[in-house]
Amino acid sequence: METVYFDNNATTKVAEEVLEEMKPLFCDLYGNPSSMHTFGGQLGCKIRKAREQAATLLGCEPTEVIFTSGGTESDNTAIKGSLAAVPNRRKVITTRVEHPAVLAACRDLENHGYTVIELSVDKEGRLDLAELEDKLDDDTALVTIMYANNETGVVFPVDKIAEVVTGRGIVFHTDAVQAVGKIPLNLAKSNIDLLSLSGHKLHAPKGVGILYVRKGTRLAPFMVGGHQEAGRRAGTENVPGIVGIGKACELAAQNLEEENNKVKLLRDKLENTLLQMCPGSRLNGDRENRLPNTSNLSFEYIEGEAILLMLDKFGICASSGSACTSGSLEPSHVLRAMGVPFTSAHGSVRFSLSRYNTEAEVDYVIEKMPPIINKLRELSPFVTK
Amino acid sequence: MWEYTDELKEHFFNPRNVGEVENPDGVGEVGSLACGDALKLTFKLDENGRIKDAQFKTFGCASAIATSSVLTEMIKGKTLEEAAKVTNKDIADYLGGLPEQKMHCSVMGREALEAAIENYRSGGKKKHELEGRVVCNCFGVTENEIERVIKENNLTTVEEVTNYCKAGGGCGGCQGDIEKIIEKIQGDKIEELPAAAPRRPGKLTNIQKIQLIQQTINEQIRPALRAHGGNIELIDVEDDKVIVAFRGMCSQCMLAEYTMKDLVQAKLKEFVSDTLFVEEDKDSASEPHEHRG
Numbered sequence: 001m002e003t004v005y006f007d008n009n010a011t012t013k014v015a016e017e018v019l020e021e022m023k024p025l026f027c028d029l030y031g032n033p034s035s036m037h038t039f040g041g042q043l044g045c046k047i048r049k050a051r052e053q054a055a056t057l058l059g060c061e062p063t064e065v066i067f068t069s070g071g072t073e074s075d076n077t078a079i080k081g082s083l084a085a086v087p088n089r090r091k092v093i094t095t096r097v098e099h100p101a102v103l104a105a106c107r108d109l110e111n112h113g114y115t116v117i118e119l120s121v122d123k124e125g126r127l128d129l130a131e132l133e134d135k136l137d138d139d140t141a142l143v144t145i146m147y148a149n150n151e152t153g154v155v156f157p158v159d160k161i162a163e164v165v166t167g168r169g170i171v172f173h174t175d176a177v178q179a180v181g182k183i184p185l186n187l188a189k190s191n192i193d194l195l196s197l198s199g200h201k202l203h204a205p206k207g208v209g210i211l212y213v214r215k216g217t218r219l220a221p222f223m224v225g226g227h228q229e230a231g232r233r234a235g236t237e238n239v240p241g242i243v244g245i246g247k248a249c250e251l252a253a254q255n256l257e258e259e260n261n262k263v264k265l266l267r268d269k270l271e272n273t274l275l276q277m278c279p280g281s282r283l284n285g286d287r288e289n290r291l292p293n294t295s296n297l298s299f300e301y302i303e304g305e306a307i308l309l310m311l312d313k314f315g316i317c318a319s320s321g322s323a324c325t326s327g328s329l330e331p332s333h334v335l336r337a338m339g340v341p342f343t344s345a346h347g348s349v350r351f352s353l354s355r356y357n358t359e360a361e362v363d364y365v366i367e368k369m370p371p372i373i374n375k376l377r378e379l380s381p382f383v384t385k
Numbered sequence: 386m387w388e389y390t391d392e393l394k395e396h397f398f399n400p401r402n403v404g405e406v407e408n409p410d411g412v413g414e415v416g417s418l419a420c421g422d423a424l425k426l427t428f429k430l431d432e433n434g435r436i437k438d439a440q441f442k443t444f445g446c447a448s449a450i451a452t453s454s455v456l457t458e459m460i461k462g463k464t465l466e467e468a469a470k471v472t473n474k475d476i477a478d479y480l481g482g483l484p485e486q487k488m489h490c491s492v493m494g495r496e497a498l499e500a501a502i503e504n505y506r507s508g509g510k511k512k513h514e515l516e517g518r519v520v521c522n523c524f525g526v527t528e529n530e531i532e533r534v535i536k537e538n539n540l541t542t543v544e545e546v547t548n549y550c551k552a553g554g555g556c557g558g559c560q561g562d563i564e565k566i567i568e569k570i571q572g573d574k575i576e577e578l579p580a581a582a583p584r585r586p587g588k589l590t591n592i593q594k595i596q597l598i599q600q601t602i603n604e605q606i607r608p609a610l611r612a613h614g615g616n617i618e619l620i621d622v623e624d625d626k627v628i629v630a631f632r633g634m635c636s637q638c639m640l641a642e643y644t645m646k647d648l649v650q651a652k653l654k655e656f657v658s659d660t661l662f663v664e665e666d667k668d669s670a671s672e673p674h675e676h677r678g
Contacts, residue, residue, distance in 0.1 A: 107611055110603075110607065110611075110616065111603040111604070111607060111608075112603075301418070301444060302444065303421065303422070303444060303445050303446050303449070304446075305387075305446035305447055306397070306445070306446050306447050306449075306450060309394075309397065309447045310398070313398065322421070322446070323421045329420075329421065329524070329547070329551055329554035329555065330554075330555065331421070342418050342419040342421075343418050346418070346421050378403065379400065379403055379442060379443055379444075379450060380442060380443070380444045381414070381423055381424070381425035381442035381443065381444055382418060382423070382444055
């Protein structure tokens with residue numbers, strides 16, 4: 001059975017080109033870039049090249065790129081590191097729909113005397129900028145707001161937010177794990193101070209990420225130890241991972257247009273056809289301001305885990321915000337924050353595509369999905385004919 | 386990903402007896418949309434009082450659908466007396482077991498069966514109603530129901546109770562209450578955790594006391610509330626009176642009172658001083674509360 005992988009917001013396939021770049025770094029060029037000998041030291045150039053590749057994609061300078069172990073470390077470093085640098089301010093503003101890497105880090109701050117404000121979103125998952133402006137004050141140390149939502153794909157007006165926040169002398173961080181490679185970025189022209197990204201959402205391997213730190217942003221190191229990354233992130237460099245994420249950034253820059261055209265066309269075909277063919281279906285999230293690859297659909301009166309299992313039988317990979325898939329008893333915090341009714345929240349399915357997906361795969365899902373929805377609706381006591 | 390048995394998958398992908406029996410003798414409806422699963426069971430008896438036909442309709446995950454399907458298979462051909470003896474454990478065993486966190490699906494099956502039998506015995510009039518005091522408001526679970534899952538499945542922790550009947554899995558406000566029910570039923574069966582006896586500080590200055598109260602809230606109380614979308618803030622300390630405010634999910638929760646006594650006050654007594662008591666500052670609880678169901 002062929003696998004149809006429509007779960008690219010969870011993780012992505014490592015690009016062949018990325019793997020090729022990484023291969024020699026395991027058994028042949030396995031040195032430590034900090035070493036004095038040529039064998040290890042030569043890897044420094046490879047890391048430099050990766051830093052440049054990442055900087056090109058982000059529209060920033062190479063010195064503003066710090067390599068980390070992934071999105072979670074980047075988020076934690078940004079939040080804890082920037083707060084440590086302004087010890088006299090005790091307020092942090094974030095949103096209710098952040099990824100757990102940000103949300104849990106912020107909630108943990110409450111235990112250390114910080115006040116954390118979680119901004120709400122409307123039915124379409126949009127923020128109210130007036131509410132944000134209202135909450136900014138002299139005690140605010142940091143605002144951390146995601147670029148694009150991992151569950152719904154809704155994109156926040158981050159450049160505008162950064163302008164407002166930094167205009168008040170407050171540090172602005174954005175978790176851009178889902179946005180990088182899907183939305184063009186030019187950090188030199190924006191006011192974003194800190195930006196997190198993750199390799200494995202970008203066709204690089206798991207275990208490597210980047211934290212962009214704008215020149216002049218004060219950041220206390222999160223990992224201390226050796227002097228790697230100019231003393232900003234200790235630990236022997238994950239050379240294969242760094243080389244991999246560099247190559248992945250280069251590919252992402254080349255493929256940005258394709259992501260926005262081909263992938264978006266596939267996503268739209270999938271989404272529009274399913275909404276048309278499946279009774280009781282709806283789209284979750286702002287249709288306009290959305291990642292080109294993500295579609296979060298709800299199917300009323302049926303349950304997401306059951307849908308996923310039936311899709312799985314056909315080799316189709318997707319995910320759901322239903323309570324049952326998480327092992328908790330509550331549906332997704334993002335859908336609840338948006339006020340999605342319980343009739344729909346339990347029956348949500350997220351499809352997230354990548355440039356490796358084909359129209360044939362979209363057609364396959366379009367063929368398999370409606371009978372699954374109909375079968376589960378026949379089982380549901382809430383559906384009356 | 387859940388590890389489901391082949392039997393479970395078989396009943397999920399090919400559920401038996403889907404639908405509603407025409408002119409049923411008994412109808413049992415349990416669960417709700419808000420809770421994430423619901424089951425409608427209908428049956429018809431033959432002239433000897435045995436279940437001739439049983440059908441179901443279920444909203445829920447794979448294990449909810451599979452347990453409903455096996456339930457109908459298990460009760461066919463049984464008299465109502467025999468059927469009434471089916472426990473949630475029997476249903477789970479029939480499927481070769483369920484993941485712990487999915488045990489509530491088997492309990493839902495047994496509840497629907499009881500509701501349907503009750504409905505039949507009342508001449509089709511009686512609908513399933515909650516009996517006894519409601520302990521968990523989020524999922525509408527009564528004390529009777531909690532006692533029953535504890536007894537039938539020999540449960541000893543709140544987490545297990547949540548897995549079996551969902552109680553305590555929403556705002557978490559009733560967890561202290563559930564613990565008491567477990568203690569009442571299981572008594573000394575509960576494993577004594579190797580917790581150190583509270584090492585209370587000697588005489589404290591006022592500032593030390595307030596600091597210790599804040600530290601106890603941060604370390605012992607807030608994480609428990611946070612797990613369920615709630616939060617707490619220390620407002621003031623006046624002699625032995627500790628004034629706190631609930632935030633988030635807790636702020637207008639009907640069960641906040643239990644949380645206050647069973648969690649906040651108990652922890653402060655344990656870690657700071659026996660003489661402390663807690664009061665809620667209601668004026669500062671302003672955030673909207675999304676209560677379910």
